[in-house]
Amino acid sequence: MATVSLKSINKWFDTSQVLNDISLDIEDKEFVVFVGPSGCGKTTLLRIVAGLEEATTGEIEIDGIEVSSAHPIERGISMVFQSYALYPHLTVFENIAFPLRVAKMPKTELEEQVMRAAETLQLTDRLQHKPGQLSGGQRQRVAIGRSIVRQPKVFLFDEPLSNLDAALRGEMRVELAKLHKSLDATMIYVTHDQVEAMTLADRIVVISEGRLEQFGTPMELYHRPKTKFVAGFIGNPKMNFLKVPCLSSNSSGVTLKLPDIGEQLLPVEADTVEEGGNLEVGIRPEDFSLSDTDKGMPMKVEVVEHLGGSTMVYGSVADHLNFCALLPGDTEVSDDSVVKLEVNPASMHVFNSNGDAMRRREIPAMHR
Amino acid sequence: MNSNKADYNTTWQKFVRSHAIYAWLLIVPAALFLFIIVGWPLAETVRLSFTNAGLGGEKYIGWDNFEKLYNSRKYPGIVGRTFYWMFLSVSLKMILGTIGALLLNAKLKGRAAFRVMVMPPWIVPMAIGCIGWLWVYNGHFGILAGVLMHLGILDGPFEFLAYKTSAFYSTIVTDVWVGTPMVTIFFLAAMQGVSQDLYEAAYVDGASRWYRFRRITIPQIMPVIVSMALLSAIWTFNSFEIIWILTEGGPRGATTTMIIDTYKMAIANYKFGYGATRALMVVLFLTVFSLIYLFILGKVHQRFKVK
Incomplete structure (x- = not known):
């Protein structure tokens, strides 16, 4: 159906820059998720793609055609809003039919289209209801119905699940994934929830403070985050960071001094590192395991959460607070004890003082 | 002494609190007030x-006044004129109010200033505003006649309030001038309450400005339009000061509405009894309006249910 490409998009609101030189190419039928903390500019970027805002500088192409100042209709997009933006005075039928009425579609064809959308979204028995009489999930589906009847080239979703409760959100997530498969369309989806991003996306765009941090598949982002921000944002529970001194670096990696473990060679591409300086090591909670021997990082346990299948242990390592380790469910750890944690050196991430990651030489097999 | 007082209080409070009389006692002040300013005058009317109350005393005459009113040749004309006057005035207020609200809702620099600027007709005491309009309508010194003469539309001084037709429409213009700001502000408030997302969603779907106005703005503010229209109808029906200051119901009764007619009969001609009969007719019409208002409002809220 359609490719979307953004070329050096900049956006200023008065004197503050909310988007800084964003360029990316979205492929046909791809599901791309813009993710980032609130206020990072992801929704503004989506609205620029939609044509609700204009970029201060930069160009947008849809299907190779420059559309930077075109009307949303000419761009062939449709949008689902965070608030759903359903018309409260119209029935579900009329809400879904709205874009078709605007386009003055003949009555029989219009009814057919609306019915088809209603069937896809299981709304056929709700067509004569007003939005006020529907549950949150149903309203969500009506909003999606309204966006699919027009058969746009690109679907835009602005945090569509954020008003739903957790259980429903999970359900709708699966439905959206199915919808993407059945519609076979290009979709751009904005969320602040990295779980939604990881589960739905073909590729994820991580944005922070108006900058594109990284654009890649969920697994790329997870295994090879380019910056400390991406590393901390993607993955749940969050990655732990440790500031440690760098002892030496050479072609096989950097040698760092880890608490209690001592000298440790981490296999990363470290040509640019200066010796003697501090580096940051990132360790995902799931990469920890309990040491059988006396060796390992000592963690002073503060809270233990037994989740059944796994156990989350929170505590401090050296003088770093809020460390988290995800251990097997049968782990027996008591509060206020000290445990020794082991990590495979290859699964550690290293960041320089700018927050940029050093590329890891290998991605170790997950041990769970 | 102290303990006695406490005992007294407890028994008294116990008695009062345990009975419905407590609730009644609480509403007595308000009820008394209402009785004095509404109930008693109405009963008296x-x-x-x-x-046949007048300056020379009063005597019970049964349904005579009503019969006289029913047989009056002038009265149906007055009722008709009242409704026509009200219809024109309210329609204009609604249309101008909608246009005004739309303009004031536009994203303009300094729109707060514009919003303040629509208020004066509403804020200025009505009598002062009307005296201003007397000057506007003045044939020799008034701005209206002056401008029209300069434009060549009039070839001489024209007293707007001296001729039946022009006086009738002049009073409507002034009434609209006084009544529009409030309608505008109410409509504006209602328009601001409409979620911006709805407009954006419609815009993305290709709806034109006019289409968005027709299918989003109007239905969304419909409850306010209906209540304003009906309330405005009641107020306009009862509008007394504007006509009285401008024309006193003249010339030759051309601007005499039911309320003016009632005043003239009861106060100016000292026919208190016959005037009271006419006042009752006003009460009757307004009661019907109020019932219609409540009925329609219920319907509208059902139909345009907002969430």
Whole structure:
């Protein structure tokens, strides 16, 4: 159906820059998720793609055609809003039919289209209801119905699940994934929830403070985050960071001094590192395991959460607070004890003082 | 002494609190107030309408006043004129109010200033505003006649309030001038309450400005439009000061609405009894309006249910 490409998009609101030189190419039928903390500019970027805002500088192409100042209709997009933006005075039928009425579609064809959308979204028995009489999930589906009847080239979703409760959100997530498969369309989806991003996306765009941090598949982002921000944002529970001194670096990696473990060679591409300086090591909670021997990082346990299948242990390592380790469910750890944690050196991430990651030489097999 | 007082209080409080009389006691002040300013005058009006009360005393005359009113050749004309006057005035207020609200809702620099600027007709005491309009309508010194003469539309001084037709429409213009700001502000408030997302969603779907106005703005503010229209109808029906200051119901009765007519009969001609009968007719019409208002409002809220 359609490719979307953004070329050096900049956006200023008065004197503050909310988007800084964003360029990316979205492929046909791809599901791309813009993710980032609130206020990072992801929704503004989506609205620029939609044509609700204009970029201060930069160009947008849809299907190779420059559309930077075109009307949303000419761009062939449709949008689902965070608030759903359903018309409260119209029935579900009329809400879904709205874009078709605007386009003055003949009555029989219009009814057919609306019915088809209603069937896809299981709304056929709700067509004569007003939005006020529907549950949150149903309203969500009506909003999606309204966006699919027009058969746009690109679907835009602005945090569509954020008003739903957790259980429903999970359900709708699966439905959206199915919808993407059945519609076979290009979709751009904005969320602040990295779980939604990881589960739905073909590729994820991580944005922070108006900058594109990284654009890649969920697994790329997870295994090879380019910056400390991406590393901390993607993955749940969050990655732990440790500031440690760098002892030496050479072609096989950097040698760092880890608490209690001592000298440790981490296999990363470290040509640019200066010796003697501090580096940051990132360790995902799931990469920890309990040491059988006396060796390992000592963690002073503060809270233990037994989740059944796994156990989350929170505590401090050296003088770093809020460390988290995800251990097997049968782990027996008591509060206020000290445990020794082991990590495979290859699964550690290293960041320089700018927050940029050093590329890891290998991605170790997950041990769970 | 102290303990006695406490005992007294407890027994008294116990008695009062345990009975519905407590609730009644609480509403007595308000009820008394309402009785004095509404209940008693209304009852008095009803009583008077069955008498020939005037300067020389009063006597019960049964339904005579009503019969006289029913047979009056002038009265149907007055009722008709009242409704026509009200219809024109309210329609204009609604249309101008909608246009005004739309303009004031536009994203303009300094729109707060514009919003303040629509208020004066509403804020200025009505009598002062009307005296201003007397000057506007003045044939020799008034701005209206002056401008029209300069434009060559009039070839001489024209007293707008001296001729039947022009006086009738002049009073409507002034009434609209006084009544529009409030309608505008109410409509504006309602328009601001419409979620911006709805407009954006419609825009993305290709709806034109006019289409968005027709299918989003109007239905969304419909409950306010209906209540304003009906309330405005009641107020306009009862509008007294504007006509009285401008024309006193003249010339030759051209601007005499029911309320003016009632005043003229009861106060100016000292026919209190017959005037009271006419006042009762006003009450009757307004009661019907109010019932219609409540009925329609219920319907509208059902139909345009907002969430």
